[in-house]
Amino acid sequence: MMKSRPALIVLAAGTGSRFGAAGHKLTQRLGASSVLGTTLRHAIASHLPVIVVTTDALAEAACRHVASRDCVVVPAVGTPSPHALGMGYSIAAGVAARPDASGWLVLPGDxxxxxxxxxxxxxxxxxxxxxxxxxxxxxxxxxxxFAAELYSELVLLSGDEGARRLVARYPAHGVEVDDAGVLIDVDTEADLEKLRVAHAARA
Incomplete structure (x- = not known):
């Protein structure tokens, strides 16, 4: 029997409220693709199972890159819901979609x-x-x-705190990499312009 592998959960359900341009930050052009498309291209190249947690507004953009069964659609933040929506809820939804994985990697779509x-x-x-x-x-x-042993705690996450409490509670191992991209996200239009310059230079 093939050993299960960690699943890669790409978070694409945020509002991107600090991004001022028309359209969502994840759909903005980056090279020949988009911000989200480029993130997903790198994720898919890992050959790990990839799950995208997104909203109705971005589901079409996400499903251009992964199968519809690998898109988990959650309510947008601000939508009336019995759940406390936000990053924590998105992580829980992604983990629940692949309960048999040997662990889960969480990567913001931006x-x-x-x-x-x-x-x-x-x-x-x-x-x-x-x-x-x-x-x-x-x-x-x-x-x-997060390793599989944390499943029961991950699926109970809610709100916008994410998994910070779990990271603080358990021994966390830093994997040193020669990849400055682990620190680079897109919150504003200025961030996007810097990212485009860096992406073009790397390409």
């Missing part, structure tokens, strides 16, 4: 510079650590990985 080798390095660290995260020059970044 981090398209994170390299495939980095994702695999963090996934490998979960064989020996309950929590692992990528770091560059000692600075903590993404993805953050």
């Amino acid at each position: 981090m398209p510079m994170v390299q495939t080798a980095t994702m695999l390095a963090v996934a490998s660290a979960l064989e020996h650590h309950p929590v692992a995260y990528a770091q560059h020059r000692g600075r903590r970044g993404h993805p953050v990985g």
Whole structure:
């Protein structure tokens, strides 16, 4: 029987409220693709199972890159819901979609510079650590990985706090990588312009 592998959960359900341009930040052009498309291309290249947690507004964009069964659609933040929506809820939904995985890596969709080798390095660290995260020059970044033993706690996450309490509660192992992309995300239009310059230089 093939050993199960960690699943890679790409978070694409945020509102991107600090991004001022028309359209969502994840759909903005980056090279020949988009911010989300580039993040997913690197994720898919890892050959780990990829799950995208997104909203109705972005589901079509996400499903251009992964099968519809691998898109988990959650209510947008601000939508009336019995659940406390936010990053924590999105992580829980992604984990619940792949309960048989040997762990889960969490990667925000607005981090398209994170390299495939980095994702695999963090996934490998979960064989020996309950929590692992990528770091560059000692600075903590993404993805953050959680071993299968934390399933019952991950699926109970809610609200916008994410998994910070779990990272604080369990021994967390930093995986040092030569990948500054683990620290680079897109919040504003200025961030996007800097990202485009860096992406073009890397290409």
